[in-house]
Amino acid sequence: MAFVLSSMMELGKKAPDFKLLDTVSGKSLTLSQLKSDVATVIFFICNNCAFVHHINPKLVELANKYQALGMQFVGISSNDIKQFPQDAPVFMTQMAKYQKYPFPYLYDEYQEAAIDYGAECNLDFFVFDKNLACVYTGRFDMTRPSIQPATGTDLSAALDSILAGENVDSNQYPSMGSSIAWKRGVPRKNFEMYY
Template sequence: MTFVLSSMMELGKKAPNFKLPDTVSGEVVTLSQLKSDIATVVLFLCNHCMFVQHINSKLVELANEYQPLGMQFIAISSNDIKKFPQDDPFFMAQMAKYNKYPFPYLYDEYQDVALDYGAESNPDLFVFDGNLECVYTGRFDMTRPGIQPATGEDLYTALDAIMEGKEVSPNQYPSMGSSIAWKRGVSRNNIDMFF
């Protein structure tokens, strides 16, 4: 497993649309169907990563706090399941149910969505305003597995600013986690990834 820092989306960039299956409901959904008029949080996660496991309970708590206020959370896994069978959609659905995810957990089989978003790590976070323009990208918080408990501080701060009608601070930090497990030949920034 390789650990990477996220490259971070340019602030103001429009959220790329997508059409992906939800591993829990079995329905195919789009960003335009799921998005919020207040804020939409798109998270790239996977089952096996210790960084994702570290934030899971706090992420669920945070989503349960902000979704009733009109925000939308959407989780996506883009990992190559040949490399990590535990990230298979069947196990994604089990993970979502076990953790009581209050948001859809979508499977990006062809990794197009991860490429469109410039996602690199699990977890990798993107927050979009009501116009689907990026206002926050990067880490959940500064914690690391086995060091201190997850707080969600960075994401909390961004979402609170949106709720208060304030500008989200541009002082943002990259997320760190396990690299998205790219399929052989997937091209990223014109470089073939052979892992």
Template sequence: MAFVLSSIMELGKRAPEFKLPDTVSGELLSLEKLKSDKATIIIFICNHCLFVKHINSKLVEIANKYQALGMQFVAISSNDVKQHPEDTPFIMAQVAKYHKYPFPYLYDKYQDVALNYGAESNPDLFVFDHNLECAYTGRFDMTRPNIQPATGADLISALDMLLLGEKPNPNQYPSMGTSIAWKHGVYRNDDNIF
């Protein structure tokens, strides 16, 4: 799978609604049900990507800290499981339990949620404020697998600013990782039109 730098969502854009199955509980969960009145963090990940594996433990640590402060994390996998059988919902649930994800791990079977968000890489981060308006979109941090430990510095900075009632720095760097495995016939262009 190719390495990609993701597009940046326009700051202030409202979070697209979704309703997806949680692979652990089996419950159908919506953004409306999950959203926080402080901040809602949507992160597109998958099971097999080295970039996701690199940040997993730090992501769990950060999620535990900031969810205790009233924020909500939501993970979504949109990978085509025909291309990557290790990303099936059954294995997603196993991964979530193994890493003790403190957030739901949702399966985007038809990839429409990834398309609506403009997600392109695993991982791809979107932070929405109390109004569900995009306040941060970009990388978890500047680290890379097998080079230096994940810190989550960029995400932490954005979340801390929101806790202070301020806007994160608008100079944001794109997420980086392996491309979402798109199903045959799903294409992207620069305008996010398919």
């Protein structure tokens, strides 16, 4: 699987709505049901990516910390399960339990959420304010697998600014991870066909 940089959402853009299966609860959930009146963190991950495995413990730690402060974390997997069967919902459920994910882990079967958000890779983060306007997009931190421990510094800084009632620093960096495994023929955001 190729490693790619995220394309980064335009700051101020409204969070696209979705209705996706939560592999933890077994219910279909929408953004309007999940959003927080403080901040909502939407991120694209999967079961098989080394970048995701690398940050999982710190991601869980930060999710527990900031959700206790009124924020909402939402994980989404958009990988084509024909290419990567280990990313099927049944295994997402197992991963969520094993990692003790404190957030919904949603299955984007038709990859519409990934397209709407402009997600390119597994480890792609989007933070939205109480009005669901994008205030942060990009990386968790500058870490890479086998290089240094994950800290979540970049994401934490954005969330701390929100809690302090300050503007999030607009100097942001793209994330890097394994490319989302696109289905053949899925129209990308540039309206070309991906093969």
